Amino acid sequence: TTGIPTNAIFGFVNMILKVLRDAKPDYMAVAFDTPAPTFRHTQYEGYKADRPGMPDDLASQVPRIKEILSATGIPIIEQQGFEADDVIGTLAKKAEKLNIEVIIVTSDKDAFQLVSPNIKIKPYGFQRKQDEDYTYGEAEVKERFGVPPDKITDLLGLMGDQSDNIPGVPSIGPKIAEKLLEKFASLEDILDNVDKVENERIRNILKQFADQAMLSKKLATIDQSMQIDSNIDDYKIDLTSKLLPAKCDEDKLISIFQQLEFRKFIKDMDLSPTQEKKVEKEYRIILSESELRELIEKLKNVTEFALDTETNSIDSISADLVGISVSLQPFSAYYIPIFHNYLGVPDQLPLDLVISQIKPILEDPNIHKIGQNVKYDLQVLRKYGIELKGISFDTMIASYVINPLSKHDLDAMAMEFLNYKKIPIEDLIGKGKNQITLDQVEIEKVAEYSCEDADITLQLKNLMQDKLREYGLEAVFNEIELPLISVLADMEMTGIKIDIAWLKSLSDKINKQLETLTAKIYELAGEEFNINSTQQLGKILYDKLKLPTGKKTKTGGYSTNEAELAKLAQAGYELPSVIVEYRGLSKLKSTYVDALPQTINPKTGRIHTS
Incomplete structure (x- = not known):
């Protein structure tokens, strides 16, 4: 969402993660080319001359990739005057001499010359998904290229390599090169015995070139003995139980991934910030009047705090307060239980006392309030005679302004911005038919959950405010979105009055029309069937009446969707036309005419949106 390209970074991290998980290497290094010319440019001026420069979008991502490797604890190696292939080749052969099995991650044709009993190639991230787990040993190289690994340079010497602008021999492609190398031991052997080449044209071309x-061949040959000022032990990574290198700086990696909005990798790599392990949370439950008054005094002396209401319903119009939490500083929060109702519940402060004490604070416009979906809290509190004022930040709205396509619930934002896994609401109230309401849950459990909500909301505010400023969205947030909170709250609480009697008469009228259309459909079809069954309708239209077929569904049958029926109707077929009319009226009746009265709030007699 920042407009900065990250596709290459994302793909690279995915590949590295797959290598760590699948190969579980003892040693690892990532080699990079350098901008400096190599010895090959000296040998041949045209080397890679036709290759376009790295696109700016890709080049801009390389520093970030190196930063991620450094934070992950994976060694980087690059050497002036040599290509990454030379570095890889030299390290691979060093490791082979120490009887270490080597996996090279690449799709570069040149690299296949390095394959040996102890050196394999896996093209993680470079091939189609079905091929990326394929391992190239000596047999697989022979199967793919028609020659064994030790003849790859001979093959490239003959056929060239267009990607590197290696010329090869004109008119000799892979097939001819393979046949020549089946008969002769090497390129040198071919040239030494060129008169034994049967095809006269090829023989003459070989002599000429x-x-x-x-x-x-020389240009395609990887230098396997370059001087590298390191030994194999410098590339030992000592994987932890998380399958990350022991030197991985998780804090730094989290910071980078948060900046890049790569929350997927924070989760996939099970990254944990060290500070999360050190910070002690101070969450307190307010059960006495003296504790409440002490909290109120603290609230009077702050410029802002985070607020969260707990209720027994997600419908703010019907919801009753169960408790209120506030957070004045990170990792600290207070919970005021008001209406918990279960066997053995401790005494809670009277509702009237809590309201009378907290109302002046919540209505003070000079004390700023921060919330997650503040509109809900505003509506709930209004039922208790509190007009929430001084709303300065809403993390849910900020999330939408920053990235409309992201998830805006507190759990998702806590993970994205703080790498923090919140207590799921299901841990408290369950789900499905056994779900209970918050007032039936022990005060201690709700206190931890609610205090965490307020605490996380406060922590998110500072981070998200920086994002809004960074993206130039402060004016949109402060001048458009925030003022709309109270406007929308008013509209939703006022609701809409509907004429139930008129809708009932309309429903009856539509019923009669549907009965008439049903009879007409049966008549045109020549039989009765379930009009709402797409399978039965398809058989009538396409098998029985032999109407022109359109596109097929996933199950292989012909589609009876709105677009296909409309085409048939436009072509003059009466039955599809009547079915389109039937479906329109049926949807109108079920979705609006009959459904709207069911949404009326029994307390207000109106329909309320949310």
Whole structure:
């Protein structure tokens, strides 16, 4: 959402993560090319001359990739005058001599010359999904290229490599090169015995371009003995139980991923900030009048605090207060239980006392209030005679302004911005037919949940405010979105009055029309059937009446959707036309005419949106 390209970074991290999880390496390094010319450019001026420069969008992501590798604890190696392939080749051969099994992650044709009994290639992230787990050993290289690994450079010497602008020999492609290398041991052997090449044209071309062939082989040959100022032990990564290198700086990695909005990787890599383990939370339950008055005095002396109401319903019009939580500073919060109702519940402060004490604070416009979906809290509190004022921040709205496509619930935002896993509401009230309401849950459990909500909301405010400023969205948030909270709250609480009697008469009228249309459909179909069954309708239209068929559904049958029926109706077929009319009236009746009266709030006699 920042407008900064991250696709290459995302793909690279995905690949690294897959390597760590699947291969579980003892040693690992990532090699990069450098901008400096290599020895190959000296040997051949045209080397890679036709290759376009790295696109700006991709080049801009490389520093971030290196930063991520550094934070992950994976060594980076690059050397002036050499390509990444040379670095990889040298390290691979060093490891092989120490009897270490090597996996090279690449799709570069040149690299297949390195394959040996102890060196394999896996093209993680470079191939189609079905191929990326494929491992190339000696047999697989022979199957793919038609020659074994030790003849890959001979093959490239003959056929060239367009991607690197290696010329090869004109008119010799993969098939001819393979046939030549089946008969001869190497490119040198071919050129030494060129008169034994049966095809006269190929024989003459080889003679003419012998030097170019040898140069091409040299350009394609990976340097496996370059001087590297390190030893294999420098690349030991010592994987932890999380399958991350022991030197992984989780705090730094979390920070980078949060900046890039890569919350997926924070979760996938099970990253935990060290500060989360150190910080002690101070969540308190207010059960006495003296504790309440002490809290009120604290609230009077702050400029802002986070607020959260707990109720027994998600419908703010019907909801009753169960408790209120406030957070004045991070990792600290207070919960005031008001109406918990279960066997053995301790004494709670009287509702009238709590309201009388907290009302002046909540109505003071000079003390700023922060919330998550503040509109809900505003509506609930209004039922108790409290007009919430001084609303300065709503994390849910801020999330929408920052990224409309992201999730805006507190659990998702806590994970995205704070890498913090909140207590799921299901842990308290359950779900499905066994779900209970919050007033039936023990005060201690609700207190921890509610205090956490207020605490997280306060912590998110500072981070999200910075994001709004960074993206230039402060004016949109402060001048448009925040003022709308009270406007929408008023509209929703006022609700809409509907004429139930008129809707009932309309429903009866539509019923009669549907009966008439049903009879007409049966007549045109020549039989009775379930009009609402797409399968039965399809058989009538396409199997029995042989109407022109359109697109197929996922199950293989022909579609009877609105668009297909409309096409048939437009072509002059009466039955599809009547069915379209039937469906329109049926939807109008079920979705609006009959459904609207069911949504009327029994307390207000009106329909309220949310």
